[in-house]
Amino acid sequence: MLPHQNHGKKSKVLVFGAGNFGSCLADHLEDSSHSVYMWSRSGDQVKYFNQYHRNPEALQDHEFAESITAVGPEFPSAEMVQSMDVLLFAIPTEGVRETLTALKPTLDGGRIPLLIFVNKGIEIKTRALTLEIIADTCGPEIAKIATFLSGPSFAKEIVKRQPTSVSVVSLSKEHAQQASDLFHQPWFRCYTGDDPIGVELAGALKNVYAIAAGMAAGLGFENNTRAMLITRSLAEMTRVGTAYGASPLTFLTLAGVGDLFLTCSSSTSRNYTVGYRLGKGEQLDHIIKTLGSVAEGVTTTKGMKAIVDELGVAAPIASGIYDVLYEGRDAEERANELLSLPPMGELDLSVESGKPAKRLLEKLGLQS
Ligand SMILES: NC(=O)c1ccc[n+]([C@@H]2O[C@H](COP(=O)([O-])OP(=O)(O)OC[C@H]3O[C@@H](n4cnc5c(N)ncnc54)[C@H](O)[C@@H]3O)[C@@H](O)[C@H]2O)c1
């Protein structure tokens, strides 16, 4: 294990979401001597956490520091929110709009804390990225300074202080740097950047490809096939992202290929596990009910399909996953169809106009 290191200013942090990643990051930040509060919608979970310093719903083997305080189930008050330096959101994408709508009145007229988002998904109903959800609920000025942390980062390994590196991005370089400084530890390194659209798309899309990789393993395909699938998934996510208006280089970062590689090659990934169990013949409803935590790829597949159809981009792997999850197609049959497609040019990148990103940047009042 690497040595503990305190780095920079000590902050007061409120984490929204007390699941695997929220409690993991609460633990990580407490270890850097920040003052950490964690909000949960479950009164029972709050009581249990504060009494036993264990999370009954996630990372059950881990003992948390006594100084982390769980709060809830009531939504944090304006007074509490205003006393924070940092608000960290570790809730599934489908819950972000609701949470930010409740939060907005507590921010009005006050100082805006540093906002950090770690969810990886696309909202089903609107196909929105989180950047757009923030603009819709809190306004473009807040969206422009929001920060996003993404990359190969299993909560289960971070609590064991396994060396981990992630991308931390924002449209505001200064805010990306602040978020990076907050998390910095010798075992946890942050690489900053300014393509939140690309980073968000990469984090969301890799979940769909992790389902594909798990499904391939469940169907009995071995290493050669997985390597092919990861490589073609990288090409596909880059094609979709470029057509959306993101930088193609973002897909070569930790948030892109780094996270894709991680989740497509490990059964620790919930998305991989969903795919594996589908490949073994289990029903999706049953898998979701028994998984115990969120697999964002399941909902993101719907949003991604809509985006891909709108852009007219070739995304055969993601379309195959959509057919199995939502069109009742047999996994093995659909996999064999994919394998019999004629190969396309290996580095075919779309030269589409990047309209969705332009629309979003216009909403934020920025020239694209
Ligand atoms: N677990 C990981 O290793 C990991 C790593 C990186 C990123 N992420 C991302 O972080 C996000 C959260 O993942 P997780 O693993 O913590 O999931 P989880 O299922 O373990 O926990 C989710 C938490 O959010 C809460 N929640 C759900 N809906 C909510 C809503 N509408 N309002 C408020 N709270 C709500 C749940 O009660 C729970 O406390 C996901 O987008 C995931 O992709 C997870």
Ligand SMILES: O=P(O)(O)OC[C@H](O)CO
């Ligand atoms: O367990 P998964 O599939 O949600 O993956 C968790 C993280 O996104 C890994 O970086």
